[in-house]
Amino acid sequence: MVNHALQVSAALADMQIFALEGSRPFGEAVVRHLGLALSAHEERGFEDGEHKARPLTGVRGRDVFVIHSLYGDATHSGNDKLCRLLFFIGALKDAAAGRVTAVVPYLAYARKDRKTQPRDPVTTRYVAALFEAVGSDAVVTMDVHNLAAFQNAFRCPTENLEANKLFVAHFAPALQKEDVVVVSPDAGGIKRAESFRQRLSHAIGKPVGAAFAEKHRSLGVVSGEMLVGEVDGRIALIIDDLISSGGTIARTARACRQRGAKKVIAAATHGLFMADAETVLADAALDGIVVVDTVPPFRLHAGPLKDKLIVLDSTALFAEAMRRMHEGGSVTDLLAGR
Template sequence: MPSQIWSPSAVGPVASRHLRLFALNGTADLGRDISRLLAHPLSAHEERDFEDGEHKVRPLDPVADADIYVIHSLHGGPDQSANDKLCRLLFFIGALKDAGARRVTAIAPYLCYARKDRRTKANDPVTTRYVAVLFEAIGCDAVVTLEVHNEAAFENAFRCRAVALTAAPLLIDAIKTAVGNEPLCVVSPDLGGGKRADLLREALETVLGRPVGKAFAEKHRSAGVVSGDLFVGDVADATCIIVDDLISTGGTLVRAARAARAHGARRILACVAYGLFMEGAETALADPAIDRIIATDAVPPFRLPAGPVRDKLDIVPAAPLLAEAIRRLHEDKPLTDLLVF
């Protein structure tokens, strides 16, 4: 972990020579936020839907010899499926390359199919790799995403440049306002997330200037059934920060929160890059074991209705991190302190 942690307040305007920013309709709000932070306008484009379900996307501004960044988060809903969004992004990248773009970078904060990065059963698809092949085949020069499920699998899947940003600086900024001087402990809800939890814990220690403990919960998943009762770590009287890449139904986080409470945790914050909030999440996350939930807006919480879970949800803007990554990529500056590593 670098000795200095990048802060979301540090983003500044970009040197605009040959730069073009596009935001497809499914991610227009995030695109406008990034545009504002970089003090650079979004370029115009057209999206047309046809009666048979096909579509067309084309740039309306000149793109020849430009360095282009296309912003499109590839989560399903509320109006398009993940497959629809992926197809639109790929076709648009192809159109940009055909129109003479010098370099095209896909900014996909949520990258669909990134969780299916290995075979867990005989003849399973390794869908992360297939998606990577599609980006490469269409001529994409780089893909930037946020808090991938497995960074090694993500990097190995791509032959073009693949950038996995860490959400840690965004989450830490929110954590700082939520905690005082009480003992802190970062908890991984499973062994596989240990590296992610350590990254956040080390960054927290740097920012807060004091030790932060660590713990993990055991989790086994087979045929959709989750089991495991082991909990390791001293969390007595501590505020526990359970960190994961995403919330789906919330069951994993609730299991870890209950285990931490059983071992004496005083308060529980759940921190994730993405809140998908699939069916069942509204019920599961209402569990009083979790006090607050912190998530970025890389996936807006459109599935979560007003109620007790929404009331304890804090949404953190992802735009500052993504804008900073675009600025550094365009200016050929290092990304080291923004990366999952």
């Protein structure tokens, strides 16, 4: 009888995984799913604020993955994390790594993907150019704000993992006997919400309604109160790619309640919880919030918001995507459930 563990180890023998500072707990969880250990590296800061990072093990000819989620925290800004990741990828390429894949659960600047005012930057494209400049062979992320813009910005291969699979697995068991409607908080998120709605409907074996809220943004001010779709007497699931200040989610939750929703739950991939999000999302109109662990909810304190928050583990999904990339398998099939 063939030992499956030995088969897995042999198949992944040429794979090396690093996780930079701040993303180490996430990286450790990923490698546990693969039966591997993180490769050793050094990160060193200097008195003038500069830094260096280097692998402490040989990478020549190896298939290397570097895990680093680019959200700002108390230790490093998103800019600093991006710079550290780019320099480390450059060091790996200079050390003759065969292929280097950046695994970026949360990709900074993904929201600035188009010009909204005269002479605006298109920062997503600039970030893509930086990854390419240091020799990145591929970039893996989860639920970018605008998939088309992300794919068009990069010339190297990209993979966008979707949290829908995680959300469906979480919600489906409790919704078998409920009337449900999936709500997009704006017209731009309808495709994302529709993908989730179809998956959820298939999982629970019954129709799921669709709705979307009106949203206008001008000079940082968000407005719009109209809700299109039937929510009366149903459980409303608001689906979005991220929560920042929480204003969009709270406004949509109130609109659902005003139109008779039985219960309102928000699900968003990246929980940034900036500014007054704790206060805004403590609104009684919102019964619960579900996010993914691409960004730890470190900004939240004990209280009403944290009490209704659930964080889903995405590390197994990332691990499987990385394994398939290493072995030449299909990430598309993974997202389709195959």
